[in-house]
Amino acid sequence: MEPNVGLAPEHRERLRAAGADVDAVDAQTWTRVRDGVPTWWHDCDNALYLADGALLPPKVLEQLTLFPVRDVVVAVGSALRSIASLLVGGDGATVFVDAGCELTAGEVYCGGGSSIVLHGPLVATRCAVVDARNGGSVVALPEQLWAADVYVATDDMHRLEDRATGERLNPFGASIRLGRHVWLCKDAVVTGHADVGDGAVVGMRAVVRGQKVPAHSVVAGTPARVVRDDVAWSYDDRP
Incomplete structure (x- = not known):
């Protein structure tokens, strides 16, 4: 890596505009990665930053820089030793992974003109998928607990339309916000324009899908509906 020069001001602004808490961004010391990254990556105005103590496995770094893209900003603040993949699929992608994020066997994909912001602490126990594309955005506030096989996606990746009108029926590049202290239980799906309130539990x-989940509620079913409100959940499993 080159000597520490911190985040370029325009890249800090990119992260802020994508929904990153600037205090969380500024709390870390960032180094722009040069070694182990192809020359074309820099020539195309892409930037990968790692904070002190952060890392990407070599295979994940190789995959990240495999396909030609432009104007991509990726800032990783955690030691993602167990992540399966972190991919960008087009120009102008923005990814911020805060300190305190653990994505065991997780997959992160950010398409062109899209953004993913994951604040820590965030624990995804196994095989979480976070997918933003077609101009969509995912923002997760701190204190996330995701059980195995959680799926968070802004788009279905295929068009479903009304045959008579041609109107698209499924989401296209939606915005997803997960509030502070959210628990996504095993196999939970959050997709389309969605807002999960602080302290909520998705069963x-x-x-x-395209819903607003009230703060401090429990939702269950397909589509999700409120089955309990005014709840508080904790990491402790006690009577």
Whole structure:
């Protein structure tokens, strides 16, 4: 890596505009990665930053820089030793992974003109998928707990339309916001324009699709509906 020069001001602004808390961004010391990154990556105005103590496995770094893209900003603040993939699929992608994020066997994909912002602490126990594309955005505030096989996606990647009108029926590049202290249970799905409120719980195999989940509620089912409100959940499993 080159000597520490910190985030370029325009890249800090990119992260802020994508929904990153600037205090969280500024709390870390960033180094722009030069070694192990192809020359074309820099020539095309892409930037990868790692904070002190952060890392990407060599295979993940190789995949990240495999396909030609332009104007991409990726800032990783955690030691993502167990992540399966971090990919960008087009120009202008923006990714911020804060300190305190653990994505065991997780997959992160950010398409062109899209953004993903994951604040820490965030624990995804296994095989979480976070997918933003077609100009969509995902923002997760701190204190996330995701059980195995959680799926968070802004787009279905295929068009579904009304045959009579031609109107698209499924989401296209939607915005997803996960509030502070959210618990996504095993196999939970959050997709389309969705807003999950602070302290909420999305039950096992529930599907939140184009919905607003009230703060401090439990939702379950497909589509998700409120089954309990005014709840508080904790990491402790006690009577």
